[in-house]
Amino acid sequence: MTSLTSRIDAELQRLRSAGLYISPRVLEAPQRPITRVLGREVVNLASNNYLGFADHPFLKERARQFLETWGAGVGAVRTIAGTLSIHEDFETQLAEFKGTGSALVLHSGFTTNQGVLGSLLQEGDLVVSDELNHASIIDGLRLAKATKKVFKHKDMQDLERVLLENPTDGLKLIVTDGVFSMDGDIAPLDKIVEIARRYGAVTYVDDAHGSGVLGEAGRGTVHHFGFEHADDVIQIGTLSKAWGVVGGYAAGTRDLRDLLINKARPFLFSTGHPPAVVGALSAAVELIQREPHIMETLWDNTRYFKAELSRLGFDTFGSETPITPVIFGETGAAFEASRLLLERGVFAVGIGFPTVPRGSARIRNIVTAAHTRDMLDRALAAYEAVGRELGVVAG
Known part of the structure; x- marks a missing residue:
């Protein structure tokens, strides 16, 4: 009989043997463009903090106000007694920002995919998903009873092939990331929506890395392509x-x-967001509209960093967004590059198989609006030194 201890030990050993065992780095200072890791001040290229909002004074002050006025928590699920007026006020604010008829907030993007896909899809439906979609989409689809098919990444001919080969009288749903999290490329949403309409399908966009980055004032990938008012998106x-x-x-x-509200299980069975979270989110959406230069800085920094990496001879895999992969090939090389960069004061994490395909291990860098040119130059100098040491760029 398998004991709990033996099961855990065996699984941990399997992960270590496969090189998949994770030991998260611990930040010893707030989430800022300069933070502290292992007692060392480092340029932070590892976070998703695109706009520099995680430690922004405006968000912290609004969170403090909501905490003092509304308390530390809400004490119930949203459908019983956990919906405060501030929750619905923020959802109205978010819907107006997105240009949609409504919005509903859940606990995370991961649970949102589970909740929405699980609520929409039924037996007899067809869902067609890009092969590089996020794990939360994959897990959300595993819970759905619909027929599930995959199309080659951003391949519109293959998307049409799948739709043609799988006719159904049920709902047809095409699912795609707006911005793909490992490569930094943008979904061809204009082409996807056109194909979807031709086949009577609905387009579903996970805009985790596009919201706040693309579109006017960061309204996202859907806005970037002009579909924000479309009922079929x-x-x-x-x-x-x-x-x-x-x-x-x-x-x-x-x-x-x-x-x-009536069917999404993550919404039905989770306590509502604490007031401080709602306050900070409200401030974030307000701030990006009031200070559009924040996004301009994000993109100025992105263009500069990409151009300099290319000049040094690094392969950034055709990234179109602030997500900037630097390809090192094999997993071991990417992990070693990450270690050497940290020694030189740059925090950037190596990513290898199975998260990305074999031979395309990389360090995924994310440039933010909060980085200064000096910070980026420090990171670029470290990259140049590490690239030469590992033979990735010419010495």
Whole structure:
């Protein structure tokens, strides 16, 4: 008989043997462009804090106000007694920002995918998913009873092939990330929506890395392509990356919101967000509209960093967004590069198989609006030294 101890020990050993065992780095200072890791001040290129909001004074002050006025927590699930007026006020603010009829906030982008996909899809439906979609989409689809098919990454011919080969009288849903988290490329949403409409399908966009980054004032990938008012495009995303706090959202028609309130299990069985979280999120959406230069700085920094990496001879895999992979090939090389960068004062994490395909191990860098040119130059100097030491760029 297998004991609990032997099961845990065996699984941990399997992870260590496969090189998949994780020991998270611990930040010893707030989430800022310069933070502290292992007692060392480092340039932080590892976070999703695109707009520098995670430690922004405006968000912290609003969180403090909401904490003092509304308390530390809400004490119930949203559908019983855990919906405060501030929750619905923020959801109205978010819907207006996104240009949709409504919005509903859940605890995370991960649970939002589970809740929305589980609520929408039934037996007899067809869902077609990009092969590089996020793990939360994959897990959300595992819980759904619909027929599940995958199309090659951003391959519109393959998308059409899958739709043609799988006719159904049920709901047809095409699911894609807006911005792909490992490569930093943007989904061809204009082409996807056109194909979806031709086949009577609905387009579902996970905009975790596009919200706050693309579109006017960071309204996202859907806005970037001009589909924000389309009833056949569903937007979901996180409030924990560019917005600097925590949570997920689904934005679409009023009926979609009502359906999720009644059927989305992560919403039905989770306590509502604490008031301080709601206050900080409200401040984030307000701030990006009031100070558009923040996004301009994000993109200025992104263009500069990419151009300099390319000049040094690094392969950034055609990234189109602040997500900037630097390819090192094999997993061991990427992990060693990450270690050497940390020794030189740069915190950037190596990523290898199975998160990315074999031979494309990389360090994923995320440039933010809070980085200064001096910080980026320090990181670039470290990259140049490490690249030469590992033979990735010419010496």
